[in-house]
Amino acid sequence: MKCPCNPTKLYKDCCRKAHLDIRSVTSAEQLMRSRYSAFVLANIDYLQKSHHPKTRPNMLEKKEMLTWTKSVEWVKLTVLKSTENTVEFKAFFYENNSLNVIHENSFFAKENNHWVYKEAL
Template sequence: MNCPCDSQRLYKNCCAIAHHQIKDVNTAQQLMRSRYSAFVMSDIDYLQRSHHSSQRPSRKEARDIKKWTQSVDWIKLEILQTNDGLEKDVTGTVEFKAYFMENGRVEVIQEHSRFCKENGHWVYLDSLV
């Protein structure tokens, strides 16, 4: 199957690598793409693992996120800009648009996300306002 993150690669050669072993994620953009794929696949365990421990959603919030991810039809991910977040960096940002269909309408989440390394691997920290 093609990877949901729109990388033009097969899932097994793309986000599946991150989903099976988060320590194999080399860049903030790779983590962003793997998190988008996790939303598409309702892989809440991965979303929790890839979230900074200080900001991680509660179990109830995670259940609500799972329910929501299953209620929408994901369309595509568009990466707008990446700053830092390379293999040797410890922080980085990725601005993106995630398109999905909800209640018969195309919706878009646009976010400028901050990422950092925690315990030696990339995690999502928060969104810049």
Template sequence: MSKCYCGRSQSYDTCCGRIHTDITLVTTAEDLMRSRYSAFVLAKGEYLMKSHHSTTRPPLKEKKSIVKWANSVKWVKLEVLKTSKGAESDEEGTVEFKAFYFENGALEVIHENSQFVKENGYWVYMGEVDH
């Protein structure tokens, strides 16, 4: 059995795959962040939009360019560095992570401290925390 794209030891189907099918299964901010990483690996534009807070979600017309970019890079790995709040009983939380990928032959990294909140009863990505 291969590991999920998010780096956990479960298979994709029992980890992020089930969340991609039903976003309400997300129990923590970290789970949502990991599922978004897997969605970038798989270029799942619908899920990336749905898992984004309604007030910070990119315009629908940008979905195509997000999917195109996600498909154009080779995703390497995800490292979760730190979490703050974001438990099942919380309403907000942050997750600091590094997502590594190859673009044009060079190793790149997205290093972000992301804010997550509950909207409509499930976790969504709000945006990067201001430093």
């Protein structure tokens, strides 16, 4: 299977490693890419684990996120800019037969010795 975050790579050689062991993630960009793949694969447990504890979605939000991510068709991820703690990206998806995009500059931090998503800037 091709990796959702980068179709030139196989999932087993890319985001699967992060999904199995979040401590294997070595950069903010790698975490962001693994989170995109988790959205595509509806891996909500990983999305929770990779979210900063202070901004982590609650159980109701987690359930809503699962419903939503399964209702859309993910198209592609484009990374626009990456720094040590931020990643600007566009994530394209179809919802209700309409192409949509999430354009975000995300902030990441180290928490408990691994990278986590903290917030959109």
